[in-house]
Amino acid sequence: MDRLDFGKKLIRIRKAKGLTQAEVAEKCNITIRTIQRIESGTVKPRSSTIKIISEFLEVDFFENSIQNSDFKNHTVLWYLKDIFNLKTNTMKKISILSASLFILTFIGINIFSTEAQSKSPNKQEEVILESQNKKINFSKEFDEFKVEGNFVFVTKNNKHGLMNLDGETIIPCEYDMFEVENNYVLTLKGNKRGLMNLDGKTIIPCEYDMFEVENNYVLTLKGNKRGLMNLDGKTIIPCEYDMFEVENNYVLTLKGNKRGLMNLDGKTIIPCEYDTMKFEEGVAIVTKNGKTKQIRI
Structure with a gap:
């Protein structure tokens, strides 16, 4: 010292x-x-x-x-030789040697077991969920399960998907978020939104910034432009308009500061080129460059 x-x-x-x-x-x-x-x-x-x-x-x-x-x-080296010299401190040295042998054996078994598992084919374990008095087998490949009604919400690598109670995939784990609303699934991938039905069919691909389901139509937004689709995924009005309003069987459109009119089949009735527009008993009264005229619709 x-x-x-x-x-x-x-x-x-x-x-x-x-x-x-x-x-x-x-x-x-x-x-x-x-x-x-x-x-x-x-x-x-x-x-x-x-x-x-x-x-x-x-x-x-x-x-x-x-x-x-x-x-x-x-x-x-001196200490290693001394450990195997059982003439002094015999019991203490036997204990040290026994403990060392046990540790080496344990490490060897674990290494052998790990190598055997890596060489053997992967057998997918099964997790059993009980819901509504029914046993359901789901693959353990998922990180989380959540049973709600007749559906199982699953998560894998922070991506969300949907399965039915028979373990069949409705929506693969590809979405950042989704929400079941009535008979439809609102999906989110990145910052883009889409729409699917409960059969897993894509109605609207995840390429819109926002949309809203209203009656039998979907109001879409892409960039700052608005459009309209039906629930079959058909585009009625492309995302080209600054604003529009559905009234009766017509769509009042606005592009720039100009107004127009379309029907719910996507057909243009009055092009977006008028400064003002109002309706009176089947007639549209429009103005353009200070001039007023009537258009029968």
Whole structure:
């Protein structure tokens, strides 16, 4: 043990016993200056001083010094040979060897088991969910299951999908989010929205910024432009208009500051080129460049 280590250990033990430097100096018949220099690591105490301090503090500093010195002088090979020398500390060495053999055996078994599993074909485990008194088998490939009514909402790698209670896939795990509303599934992929039915058929692909189902029609938004589709996925009005309003069987359209009129089959009745438009008993009264005219519809 060098002088710094000895000094640190002396400080630790002295304080643990609640003693001051002066008390140790007095009891060991050593000057307080000597104690201070020993604790600061300035000097290395003589063997006789170590012995006196050891006896007073009831700690054998001298023995620790010898043990540490011996430890530094022996090599790793020496200790390996000593472990197998059963003539000294026989039971202790047998215990060490037994524990080491057990650990090596355990590691070997685990390595062998891991290699065997990696070489064997992957057998997909099954998870059994009980819903409505019916046992359902689902593949453990999914991270989460959530049963709601007749459907199972599944999650895999943060993507969402939908299955029925027979374990058949309705919607694959490809969507960031979706919501079942009435008989339709509103889907979200990236920042784009789409629409599917409960048979897994795509009605509207995920390419719109927003849409709203209203009666039998879907109002779509792409960029800042609006359009209209039916629930069969057919485009009635492409996303080319700034605004439109469905009224009776007609669609009032707005493009720029110009107004027009279409029917629900997507046919243009009045092109978007008029400044104002109002209706009176089957007649559209329109203005363009300050001129007014009537268009029968």
